[in-house]
Amino acid sequence: MRSLPALRFVLRERHKATVHIDYHVEFQKRFYSVHHAHVGKKIEVRATASFVEIFLGDDRIASHARSHGRPGTTVTCSEHRPTQHQHLVWPPERMIEWASTFGAAVSELVERTLAKFKHPEQGYRACLGIVRVATQYGPERADAACRLALGASTVAVPHRKHLESILRSGLDRKPPPAPTPQAVPLDHENVRGGDYYDRKEPLH
Numbered sequence: 001m002r003s004l005p006a007l008r009f010v011l012r013e014r015h016k017a018t019v020h021i022d023y024h025v026e027f028q029k030r031f032y033s034v035h036h037a038h039v040g041k042k043i044e045v046r047a048t049a050s051f052v053e054i055f056l057g058d059d060r061i062a063s064h065a066r067s068h069g070r071p072g073t074t075v076t077c078s079e080h081r082p083t084q085h086q087h088l089v090w091p092p093e094r095m096i097e098w099a100s101t102f103g104a105a106v107s108e109l110v111e112r113t114l115a116k117f118k119h120p121e122q123g124y125r126a127c128l129g130i131v132r133v134a135t136q137y138g139p140e141r142a143d144a145a146c147r148l149a150l151g152a153s154t155v156a157v158p159h160r161k162h163l164e165s166i167l168r169s170g171l172d173r174k175p176p177p178a179p180t181p182q183a184v185p186l187d188h189e190n191v192r193g194g195d196y197y198d199r200k201e202p203l204h
Contacts, residue, residue: 015045021090022124023080025054025062029071031125033080034062074122081119092120095127102134103143109150112157129160137167144172 017025019038024031027045032052034043044055047066052075054062062080067073092114099110110127114120134142145166149158166172 011048013045013047015047016042017045018042020125022121023082024074024076027052030067030069031072031074032062032064032067033074033076035080036082076119076122081121090121090124095124099127099131099134102131102139103146105143105146105150106130106134106139109146109158109163112150113159116157126160130163133160133163133167141167141172148172 015027017027019025019034019041020031021039022031023036023039024033025043025045027047032045032054034054038056038061041056043061046053046055050066052064052066053060062077064075064077067075095114096107096111100107110130113126113130114123117123130146134146137145142163145163146158148166148171149162
């Protein structure tokens, strides 16, 4: 029998993907950065239990320790970030402007979503989810739903699922509740105030 190889065989997973506008690549619901110059390019992810490598053709353009955190975890190398937002294919201002075509409330929700993140581009996926919902339901309903979500949510920034819940249930189409009637102040010459009864007057 032959002797065992000196190096243990390492199982590698391979996955084709496209670099997102936030210059990250999705692999098993986690996100890994590449240099922002590669946005929109087709790449291949080669992953082991410990590392994630990203190849453009035969060239390795990024390598990260593999994340085993919760889905949605983002692994970002600072060198991959643009030095200024204008180097992004989609700067935050453009994302907000696009959202504004669906209404002021949609734009406000997108702006608040971007503000949650240390680096605004990390919120692009969430913002695109909001815009997809707005596209599906139309500007009028989407704007009404965003306005309702922003006003009624118990969290600072409502997310896409909250928006979808409002739209599916039709809450955006219901008229706003009637304002609570305010008590009318009693101010009339025949109405005696509390001071009247404190006065001590002779009985007739």
